[in-house]
Amino acid sequence: MISINVIYCIFIYISKKSKGFLITFTIIHLIHFFAVFIYGGFLFVDNLFMSKISQTLDADETAKAREAIMMHVRKVVPWALLVAVASGIYLIIKVFGPISEDGLNTFQIILSIKAFFGLWLGIRGFNQKFFKMNPFLFTSHLFPFFCVILIIFLSQIMYL
Numbered sequence: 001m002i003s004i005n006v007i008y009c010i011f012i013y014i015s016k017k018s019k020g021f022l023i024t025f026t027i028i029h030l031i032h033f034f035a036v037f038i039y040g041g042f043l044f045v046d047n048l049f050m051s052k053i054s055q056t057l058d059a060d061e062t063a064k065a066r067e068a069i070m071m072h073v074r075k076v077v078p079w080a081l082l083v084a085v086a087s088g089i090y091l092i093i094k095v096f097g098p099i100s101e102d103g104l105n106t107f108q109i110i111l112s113i114k115a116f117f118g119l120w121l122g123i124r125g126f127n128q129k130f131f132k133m134n135p136f137l138f139t140s141h142l143f144p145f146f147c148v149i150l151i152i153f154l155s156q157i158m159y160l
């Protein structure tokens with residue numbers, strides 16, 4: 001009887017722990033997703049629409065209109081990128097899994113490529129935000145825009 005109780009207690013403990021893990025994972029996954037929405041969303045808006053402001057406004061008005069938006073962007077978007085990277089690092093630690101003797105599987109390879117580009121953007125954003133450093137390579141917003149498209153694409157095909 002005692003041993004059944006012990007087994008039952010262990011079962012409850014493990015299931016509570018795994019449920020706790022699932023809840024933490026789901027919350028951080030959601031945070032990753034929303035952070036990526038905010039960061040990626042800005043890059044889409046910037047490259048597809050804000051870049052067209054100069055078609056209707058003169059140079060001075062364009063600069064003013066852009067700054068009116070960018071002053072709010074600067075308060076939110078760099079943080080969203082950092083949150084995306086921090087939550088991404090948590091997720092990769094949890095889902096990467098052991099490397100088998102045959103080497104990395106497809107999921108691990110694609111995830112690593114995705115993480116490489118994500119970390120590149122993160123380091124670039126961190127340097128810009130905290131050290132006011134301009135990126136060494138690909139200075140325009142087009143580079144992160146294409147990176148985000150690539151990362152989103154990789155994030156979906158890695159499950160195949």
Ligand code: HEM
Nearest residue numbers: 036084085088089091092095115118119121148151152155
């Ligand atoms: C700005 C850069 C990033 C973007 C745009 C991005 C985008 C995404 C997207 C769209 C997903 C798919 C979510 C889903 O379909 O359920 C995802 C999942 C994931 N991301 Fe990122 N991510 C970025 C940065 C990172 C970084 C830097 C890492 C790791 C170092 C990372 C690790 C992961 C992992 C491990 C998952 C999969 C979680 C699972 O198995 O469900 N991400 N990311």
